[in-house]
Amino acid sequence: MLRAQVCCSSEISFLMEAHDGLSAAIAGRAGFKGLWASGLSIASSLGYRDASETSWSQLAGVVERIVDSGKLPVLVDGDGGFGNFNNARLLARKLRQCGAAGVALEDSCFPKTNSLLGDRHLLADVDEFSGRLRAVKDTVADDLILVARIESLIAGHEVDDAISRAHAYAEAGADAILIHSRRTAADEIFAFTKAWQNKLPVVIVPTKYYRTPVSAYRKAGISTVIWANHSMRAATAAMRQVCSRIVAEESTAGIEPAIATLDEIFELFRYDELADAEARYLPQRRRPERHEQSSNDFEGLLS
Ligand code: SPV
Ligand code: MG
Numbered sequence: 001m002l003r004a005q006v007c008c009s010s011e012i013s014f015l016m017e018a019h020d021g022l023s024a025a026i027a028g029r030a031g032f033k034g035l036w037a038s039g040l041s042i043a044s045s046l047g048y049r050d051a052s053e054t055s056w057s058q059l060a061g062v063v064e065r066i067v068d069s070g071k072l073p074v075l076v077d078g079d080g081g082f083g084n085f086n087n088a089r090l091l092a093r094k095l096r097q098c099g100a101a102g103v104a105l106e107d108s109c110f111p112k113t114n115s116l117l118g119d120r121h122l123l124a125d126v127d128e129f130s131g132r133l134r135a136v137k138d139t140v141a142d143d144l145i146l147v148a149r150i151e152s153l154i155a156g157h158e159v160d161d162a163i164s165r166a167h168a169y170a171e172a173g174a175d176a177i178l179i180h181s182r183r184t185a186a187d188e189i190f191a192f193t194k195a196w197q198n199k200l201p202v203v204i205v206p207t208k209y210y211r212t213p214v215s216a217y218r219k220a221g222i223s224t225v226i227w228a229n230h231s232m233r234a235a236t237a238a239m240r241q242v243c244s245r246i247v248a249e250e251s252t253a254g255i256e257p258a259i260a261t262l263d264e265i266f267e268l269f270r271y272d273e274l275a276d277a278e279a280r281y282l283p284q285r286r287r288p289e290r291h292e293q294s295s296n297d298f299e300g301l302l303s
Helices: 002-008 023-028 039-046 057-071 083-098 126-140 160-173 185-195 214-219 229-249 262-268 271-281 289-302
Strands: 013-018 034-037 075-076 102-106 145-150 176-179 202-204 224-227
Touching: 002 075, 002 102, 002 145, 002 224, 013 023, 013 102, 013 229, 023 034, 023 057, 023 229, 023 262, 034 057, 039 075, 039 229, 057 075, 057 083, 083 102, 102 126, 102 214, 126 145, 126 160, 145 160, 160 185, 176 185, 185 202, 262 271
Parallel strands: 013 034, 013 224, 034 075, 075 102, 102 145, 145 176, 176 202, 202 224
Antiparallel strands: none
């Protein structure tokens, strides 16, 4: 399903960020066909920094909830694989067990730094990173789609460097190339796609160059666009606003119309299905005598 979207479709596809079961369910309801389990967003939701502070097993635990709750194919942000080839293949095996559809591995060094922050972005050696990719491919074969993410432009290198890495990663077995840029215009991305000529499908993350219209990505033959952190940022803004108002107003009356109703939450997670299942599977009889007796006894004690 994810392979079809990223690798085989002539239509552009969109992956929406999810960082927990709630954000995954909401994205699915909104109509997205696939999810991005974002390292930044998951770290933030756990109260960590996107600097390899989340462990690979914590990531896997969250991915499992995203997969179960969203019921959509999930491409997992695997950072650099949390170490060398061995850590990367262990991660990939675990993500497959959790039901992920793909993993994106970036050619950064451990511990990583978020690509959109600061200027200290150390690139992995091409051969060493290719080994990580090969180890993952040999471990999970085609069960997981393997996206090789190139951080050359983030680290301040030229498009040529990104292209030569893309060739090496394609050779190592990548199914798609994610080219990342932190510029506010998509010029570097289009220079890359022009030179790369879709030798493998191209995935992008337009967090910084968000003004570029999707029509330009279609024209450039881009396969997949990742909206990488927008639910987490929306939740942050909304929670901050609600918390400040409750503190200031010492009441929740004012914010009630602006927040999700409890019925929306019950509907989102299909509490009606649970009620139906209870009717089907729980014994349909009156509460046991013994129970009534003990509750009466309890009332007796209080009176
Ligand atoms: C993420 O969502 O964690 C990403 C994209 O890796 S970025 O934050 O731009 O590095
Ligand atoms: Mg990340």
